[in-house]
Amino acid sequence: MSTISVTQHSRYQAKVARSRATSEPAWIRWVLIAIALAFLTLFLFIPLAAVFTEALRKGFDTYINALVDPDALSAIQLTLIAAAIALPLNLVFGVAAAWAIAKFDFKGKSILITLIDLPFAVSPVVAGLIYVLIFGLQGWFGEWLLDHDMKVIFAIPGIVLATVFVTFPFIARELIPLMQAQGKDEEEAALVLGASGWQILWRVTLPNIKWGLLYGMILTNARAMGEFGAVSVVSGHIRGMTNTMPLLVEILYNEYQYAAAFAVASLLALLALVTLALKTFVEWQAAKNAEETELAVMQS
Amino acid sequence: MYTKFSIKKWLVAIALASPLLSLAADISLLNVSYDPTRELYVEYNAAFAKHWKAKTGDNVTVKQSHGGSGKQARGVIDGLPADVVTLALSYDIDEIGAKAKLTPKDWQKRLPHNSSPYTSTIVLLVRKGNPKGIKDWNDLVKPGVSVITPNPKTSGGARWNYLAAYAYALKQNNNDDAKARAFVGKLFKNVPVLDSGARGSTTTFVERGIGDVFISWENEAFLAQKELGPDKFEIVVPSLSILAEPPVTMIDKVVDKRKTRAVAQAYLEYLYSEEGQEIAAKNYYRPTLDFVAKKYEKQFPAINLIKIDDVFGGWQKAQKIHFADGGVFDAIYQK
Numbered sequence: 001m002s003t004i005s006v007t008q009h010s011r012y013q014a015k016v017a018r019s020r021a022t023s024e025p026a027w028i029r030w031v032l033i034a035i036a037l038a039f040l041t042l043f044l045f046i047p048l049a050a051v052f053t054e055a056l057r058k059g060f061d062t063y064i065n066a067l068v069d070p071d072a073l074s075a076i077q078l079t080l081i082a083a084a085i086a087l088p089l090n091l092v093f094g095v096a097a098a099w100a101i102a103k104f105d106f107k108g109k110s111i112l113i114t115l116i117d118l119p120f121a122v123s124p125v126v127a128g129l130i131y132v133l134i135f136g137l138q139g140w141f142g143e144w145l146l147d148h149d150m151k152v153i154f155a156i157p158g159i160v161l162a163t164v165f166v167t168f169p170f171i172a173r174e175l176i177p178l179m180q181a182q183g184k185d186e187e188e189a190a191l192v193l194g195a196s197g198w199q200i201l202w203r204v205t206l207p208n209i210k211w212g213l214l215y216g217m218i219l220t221n222a223r224a225m226g227e228f229g230a231v232s233v234v235s236g237h238i239r240g241m242t243n244t245m246p247l248l249v250e251i252l253y254n255e256y257q258y259a260a261a262f263a264v265a266s267l268l269a270l271l272a273l274v275t276l277a278l279k280t281f282v283e284w285q286a287a288k289n290a291e292e293t294e295l296a297v298m299q300s
Numbered sequence: 301m302y303t304k305f306s307i308k309k310w311l312v313a314i315a316l317a318s319p320l321l322s323l324a325a326d327i328s329l330l331n332v333s334y335d336p337t338r339e340l341y342v343e344y345n346a347a348f349a350k351h352w353k354a355k356t357g358d359n360v361t362v363k364q365s366h367g368g369s370g371k372q373a374r375g376v377i378d379g380l381p382a383d384v385v386t387l388a389l390s391y392d393i394d395e396i397g398a399k400a401k402l403t404p405k406d407w408q409k410r411l412p413h414n415s416s417p418y419t420s421t422i423v424l425l426v427r428k429g430n431p432k433g434i435k436d437w438n439d440l441v442k443p444g445v446s447v448i449t450p451n452p453k454t455s456g457g458a459r460w461n462y463l464a465a466y467a468y469a470l471k472q473n474n475n476d477d478a479k480a481r482a483f484v485g486k487l488f489k490n491v492p493v494l495d496s497g498a499r500g501s502t503t504t505f506v507e508r509g510i511g512d513v514f515i516s517w518e519n520e521a522f523l524a525q526k527e528l529g530p531d532k533f534e535i536v537v538p539s540l541s542i543l544a545e546p547p548v549t550m551i552d553k554v555v556d557k558r559k560t561r562a563v564a565q566a567y568l569e570y571l572y573s574e575e576g577q578e579i580a581a582k583n584y585y586r587p588t589l590d591f592v593a594k595k596y597e598k599q600f601p602a603i604n605l606i607k608i609d610d611v612f613g614g615w616q617k618a619q620k621i622h623f624a625d626g627g628v629f630d631a632i633y634q635k
Binding site: 132135136137138139140145148151153154233236237239240241251253254256257 | 502
């Protein structure tokens with residue numbers, strides 16, 4: 001009982017402290033809020049509304065027809081496949097890289113960090129071209145792949161590769177600062193108490209980073225579904241085969257099929273909205289989690 | 301995709317093994333084409349599938365890929381598995397043979413009319429009422445006129461555009477090369493944005509409302525008028541233009557590997573049939589079959605058309621002088 005009242009009390013204290021932090025006059029606060037809202041309206045709500053109005057301009061039937069068109073279905077399927085392969089790959093890679101960088105000291109650590117950031121620094125078009133140069137018919141492995149009847153670029157593997165490349169920093173980048181801030185104390189304690197490597201990973205490290213990890217996964221997924229540039233280079237734009245949703249939007253738009261283009265775009269926008277909602281939820285959970293941990297520490 | 305493919309193979313195997321089941325095979329072709337042919341091949345592919353089904357009983361689906369002609373040729377060179385290519389100009393198909401050895405050197409002799417089942421030309425598209433009073437090529441170099449054309453490095457249409465303007469300047473200046481260069485140089489100074497393909501440029505001009513005049517494929521200009529209303533755009537026929545021959549061919553290495561040679565050959569040949577020619581004409585390409593051309597005579601304005609072989613000595617030469625790295629286009633565009 002007493003623990004609960006203590007918790008409530010400190011929450012109340014935290015609230016009071018927070019309201020005192022904003023000591024500016026009311027009009028300044030309102031002006032700032034108005035500016036932020038105007039900005040949001042201009043850059044987010046109006047375009048979003050425009051996408052849905054354009055998509056539904058020719059009626060709901062046209063909208064649905066545009067989405068169940070075989071080419072659209074194949075694009076949706078391909079987008080989901082690419083994201084479904086890129087996400088777990090980057091999950092494993094991201095955790096491994098962040099774990100190595102945050103918890104161990106070794107030579108070449110800064111080089112590894114730079115390498116992880118590479119996809120952020122390189123233009124997506126260049127990222128796509130790299131794969132054309134490696135796996136294209138005139139590239140390093142082109143002849144060999146042809147002889148063995150394997151396709152990489154202008155087929156699904158190429159699209160997945162390009163997607164993995166552009167999304168791979170997200171999870172690692174999200175986890176490294178988090179893990180560094182948490183330090184190695186808990187892991188070292190676990191080690192002293194006789195835990196094995198796997199036990200430390202599953203019981204100590206992962207529970208500590210789960211919210212950051214989820215956040216990274218959400219970002220990765222959003223980028224994987226929305227990627228245009230790199231995928232465009234390796235796609236070959238074969239209808240019904242190698243077009244992802246963003247590529248299909250461009251094609252439909254260029255074919256004067258505006259309603260259909262915006263219908264597919266609205267689906268992408270919906271995916272983005274779901275992602276955004278998930279992201280907010282995860283942030284909220286993480287904040288709550290952090291607060292509780294802090295309280296627990298204070299109490300002890 | 302691989303699993304899907306192998307399931308299909310299994311189905312085919314089962315179908316072949318059992319005489320009780322239908323023997324119709326499912327064939328797929330990939331047609332890698334240039335930008336403005338999108339609507340043409342939607343219609344033609346359906347017609348050909350019907351024709352092939354009636355003739356052989358097999359189902360053929362033709363997949364399409366569209367983009368700037370040069371870019372598409374590059375894709376095929378890099379391994380895009382096209383059974384047939386239908387590109388904007390012969391040089392791009394020459395490149396596929398030269399860079400990747402996928403087609404024989406004499407590919408252009410395999411089908412009639414230099415392997416071009418339909419032809420087209422280059423016209424000028426202006427906004428309703430022609431506010432800048434554009435009548436001919438020389439109006440395009442005037443200060444304050446904004447001209448839209450795609451990038452000749454990646455787009456076939458853009459190369460035809462450039463050569464048509466150049467041929468006009470040659471004629472105006474008694475074949476003085478230096479003056480013709482200065483003319484196209486001035487013209488490209490008036491170009492605010494170079495898209496990579498013809499369709500991108502159409503959208504820039506038509507949808508985004510940029511530019512006063514759009515140098516365009518004739519078929520693309522007609523299509524823009526049809527899709528967006530004749531009350532918005534006018535076609536201006538210049539005093540001289542170029543005969544554009546967009547050629548077609550099959551990619552030998554691909555069709556031999558995929559065992560689709562017969563159907564690919566038939567697909568291209570059917571373009572020359574009455575039905576193929578009708579579809580081309582309906583999509584605003586100039587037919588080569590005489591009586592179909594006669595039937596659609598009124599649709600296409602009579603233009604004084606020069607040929608690339610006569611004025612520029614063929615595509616190989618034109619490409620080398622004008623569009624290769626360090627060529628005339630690079631020189632005038634950098635200035």
